Amino acid sequence: MRTRQRGTLIVALAAAALVAAVAVAVALPAGDAATGPLDTTMTTVAAPALVGESIGASVQGRSIELFSVGSGPRRVLVVGGVHGDETGGAVARQLLAYLEDHPEAVPAGVFMAVVPSANPDGEAAGTRANANGVDINRNFPSDNWADVLSEGDRPTDGLTGGAGPASEPETQALVSCLADDYDLVISLHSQGGIIDFDGEGGRAVAEHMSAVSGLPVQHLDYQEYVTGSLGVYVPETYGVPVITVELEDSVLFPGLRDALLTAGTLAGDG
Numbered sequence: 001m002r003t004r005q006r007g008t009l010i011v012a013l014a015a016a017a018l019v020a021a022v023a024v025a026v027a028l029p030a031g032d033a034a035t036g037p038l039d040t041t042m043t044t045v046a047a048p049a050l051v052g053e054s055i056g057a058s059v060q061g062r063s064i065e066l067f068s069v070g071s072g073p074r075r076v077l078v079v080g081g082v083h084g085d086e087t088g089g090a091v092a093r094q095l096l097a098y099l100e101d102h103p104e105a106v107p108a109g110v111f112m113a114v115v116p117s118a119n120p121d122g123e124a125a126g127t128r129a130n131a132n133g134v135d136i137n138r139n140f141p142s143d144n145w146a147d148v149l150s151e152g153d154r155p156t157d158g159l160t161g162g163a164g165p166a167s168e169p170e171t172q173a174l175v176s177c178l179a180d181d182y183d184l185v186i187s188l189h190s191q192g193g194i195i196d197f198d199g200e201g202g203r204a205v206a207e208h209m210s211a212v213s214g215l216p217v218q219h220l221d222y223q224e225y226v227t228g229s230l231g232v233y234v235p236e237t238y239g240v241p242v243i244t245v246e247l248e249d250s251v252l253f254p255g256l257r258d259a260l261l262t263a264g265t266l267a268g269d270g
């Protein structure tokens, strides 16, 4: 995964460099004041298009896809659909549709990756858990992982944290992609209409996203009873923040879209 992603990035960078070099070469004669106004269309550097790859497969064999666009040192991963009965997947797919038409919307210096459907079996069945009845957001290999969910969580829903840490293929796909040096992870859940954060630097990103989207920041203090979650695993393993957007509904409204697109400009500042 790491090699393939690096390869994609290198190809994208090489393509961008080539386009930039051609643009400079073409633009030089036009820069002569005597020839009139600069033709700005010649100096436009084409944004790299959205690139897709499979990062794994679900219990039932559905492909788990990662799409990426942009290039730069600030690396952001957006994850949707961890809980199959929520609207995060639908909103992530709307973000991808937008990026397909507007790859230039990713700010300069930001590499943005999107896993729109992290739990495709759960989405197909309309269930929170995957096909094994495991809550993927309780299956991450954090220090506090547990098979039986705690009293304060959802033990009566029949869900588990899995047979072991990262026992599920959906979790494994995310865990291996998370190892690829991200500076910020944004996870899309529902409901509530709030922006939560975990990890150092998370509050500043959450406040920026709140200002852009209009959704309030609310830090939910659930980490003492939630085990094996992405919000625990990523900060403790990589020292980077996780933003959890608890969506109101299944609509990627413009403010939310812009908050997701610009969050990466703060990535790596924490």
Ligand SMILES: [Zn+2]
Pocket (backbone or CB within 6 Å): 083, 086, 189, 190
């Ligand atoms: Zn959720």
